[in-house]
Amino acid sequence: MIMIRFATIGSGVIVDSFLRGASHDPRFVFRAVYSRTPERAADFAARYGVGTTFTSLQALAACPHVDAVYIASPNAFHAPQAIMLMEHGKHVLCEKPLAHSLAEGKAMVRAARANRVVLMEAMKTTLMPNFTQVRNALPRIGPVRRYFAQFCQYSSRYDRFKEGEICNAFRAGLGNGSLRDLGVYGLAPLVYLFGMPQRLQASGTLLSTGVDGQGSLVLTYPGMEAVVMFSKISDSFLPSEIQGENGRIVIAKLSTMSRPSLELRDGTTEDLSVPVMEDDMYYELKEFIDTIEDGREESAVNTHRMSLDVLNLIDKAGKIIQSK
Numbered sequence: 001m002i003m004i005r006f007a008t009i010g011s012g013v014i015v016d017s018f019l020r021g022a023s024h025d026p027r028f029v030f031r032a033v034y035s036r037t038p039e040r041a042a043d044f045a046a047r048y049g050v051g052t053t054f055t056s057l058q059a060l061a062a063c064p065h066v067d068a069v070y071i072a073s074p075n076a077f078h079a080p081q082a083i084m085l086m087e088h089g090k091h092v093l094c095e096k097p098l099a100h101s102l103a104e105g106k107a108m109v110r111a112a113r114a115n116r117v118v119l120m121e122a123m124k125t126t127l128m129p130n131f132t133q134v135r136n137a138l139p140r141i142g143p144v145r146r147y148f149a150q151f152c153q154y155s156s157r158y159d160r161f162k163e164g165e166i167c168n169a170f171r172a173g174l175g176n177g178s179l180r181d182l183g184v185y186g187l188a189p190l191v192y193l194f195g196m197p198q199r200l201q202a203s204g205t206l207l208s209t210g211v212d213g214q215g216s217l218v219l220t221y222p223g224m225e226a227v228v229m230f231s232k233i234s235d236s237f238l239p240s241e242i243q244g245e246n247g248r249i250v251i252a253k254l255s256t257m258s259r260p261s262l263e264l265r266d267g268t269t270e271d272l273s274v275p276v277m278e279d280d281m282y283y284e285l286k287e288f289i290d291t292i293e294d295g296r297e298e299s300a301v302n303t304h305r306m307s308l309d310v311l312n313l314i315d316k317a318g319k320i321i322q323s324k
Contacts, residue, residue: 010070020279028289069093091288094120105308120299126306142245144224145245148227148241149227158233170211177211197226198222215230215317247265249272258273
């Protein structure tokens with residue numbers, strides 16, 4: 001069994017969730033913390049009993065005691081951070097979306113291949129056991145006619161934004177916004193299951209900073225359409241679903257693939273759920289380390305192609321939303 005020594009970039013709640021999941025894999029060793037300020041790096045490291053901190057990305061990249069880095073910085077920083085780390089031989093597990101743009105994503109993939117390291121987007125949805133259940137059940141609903149995915153969640157920072165405080169979630173220039181932060185959850189399973197669409201339509205609401213607060217996409221496939229809704233300024237508790245001529249697959253919450261069920265037109269219903277670890281970011285960490293341990297160039301599920309195709313759609317949709 002190999003041991004992979006990790007450093008983390010970022011100190012938000014997503015990193016806490018990642019570390020809880022990673023703690024279930026005995027191959028994971030938490031070795032170092034990077035932050036832009038020494039105070040924040042020291043505080044985060046102390047919470048987890050980690051003795052090594054960095055405020056210099058170059059120093060982290062050169063550290064011989066770190067094998068891999070989990071990046072959870074703002075989207076606009078993913079590519080420059082990841083490329084520097086990979087050029088120094090570090091494997092990179094990068095939060096979604098993989099990059100701020102398709103061009104940056106391609107540059108990251110080139111760096112991974114040139115330096116023979118693993119680069120994987122931390123899209124846990126497609127790695128969840130319940131996603132496999134959904135994928136395997138697709139033939140049972142007959143020809144698929146509609147894919148509907150929604151992730152609309154009122155941001156905890158939006159009230160502060162309305163009072164005049166501009167948090168990173170709504171700050172221009174960081175690659176944030178509802179499309180990249182939440183819409184990606186609907187796009188990744190769509191691309192994995194059905195590939196790229198023939199046509200893309202998009203609309204959205206821009207906030208005063210120019211960041212999109214909400215939006216909707218309609219993607220056209222042969223004989224099928226997909227609707228992807230996302231928002232950081234309103235809530236929705238609608239399930240997501242995949243509709244076929246013989247029935248539908250309902251997913252209570254897309255981001256965690258919770259409570260998927262099969263409902264056929266003949267009245268048959270079936271709970272597709274299987275037991276899932278509560279600290280569900282374990283599954284992305286496991287896939288990442290499995291890929292390294294097996295000597296593969298990339299994940300067989302969260303492939304480079306899938307991440308780049310999603311970025312392609314995000315780029316196109318973002319341009320449409322920004323132009324309206």
